[in-house]
Amino acid sequence: MDVEKFRLPTPETRLFIVEDCVYKVKLRSRGCSETDSKARSFFEDKKIQEDLKRIILAILTTGAESPAPVQADDIVVYPYKCRWKAADKFNFYVENVPLKICPNVFTLHVEIKNAEKDKNLSDSDSDQPIRLRRAKRRRLVEEEDSDPDNDDGESRNAKRDDSNDDEAREPRAKKTAPESRVYQLFNAVCSMFWSKKRES
Incomplete structure (x- = not known):
């Protein structure tokens, strides 16, 4: 052609x-x-x-x-x-x-x-650069929290561990509470039964 x-x-x-x-x-x-x-x-x-x-x-x-x-x-x-x-x-x-x-x-x-790339890089309203900036910010926060030399990170991690322990204890307390009430009711019924039997 x-x-x-x-x-x-x-x-x-x-x-x-x-x-x-x-x-x-x-x-x-x-x-x-x-x-x-x-x-x-x-x-x-x-x-x-x-x-x-x-x-x-x-x-x-x-x-x-x-x-x-x-x-x-x-x-x-x-x-x-x-x-x-x-x-x-x-x-x-x-x-x-x-x-x-x-x-x-x-x-x-x-x-x-080249003009297409410059346009994409300079376009602040596009979704991709915004997502990249937010993802980068999240990574920085996570790295700061996991830094062993950061005292604040250790205190935050300690608080998280304490909260996890409290959450782990709460289900056991909820499970044992009904069992203790049943045991108390059982003892009360048994004591009433033996007391009536002795009276008779």
Whole structure:
């Protein structure tokens, strides 16, 4: 598939011929503006141009109903597919041979990997960094409590041991209390029985 140089981050719409079929593709950059000189020089790199070409060819030829994101070493492409309403109004030929027309339009959002990582790291509202911070805080507390050189940790551990001992004693006290009452009632009944027998 011979293509001209991609002009990202400037948005562009192209028609690609793959075998005997014509595809309409919209290219959009994500995370950088059209006037970003660094992004422009990044997309002008020969390797990036080749990666874009291979990714576009792979997306067009897979035929998936919901195409999945495709990533290379430095870029991630998020493909979306929708109906090309005017597809049946066009006719394309190559050397008087009619070509097929794909009834869908592919919109490809191209994102630089480094920009994606910086966005994720700087996003304080995301759930993952919050969970990591909370988990780290819990680990620090647990390590502090288990530190043998920490007097406060020893006192807390001693209190926990005492509380565990109290909890261990309470079930035994509850079990023995009913048994002692039954024993007392049994002795009272026996004493009354023998006293009546002696009187008779």
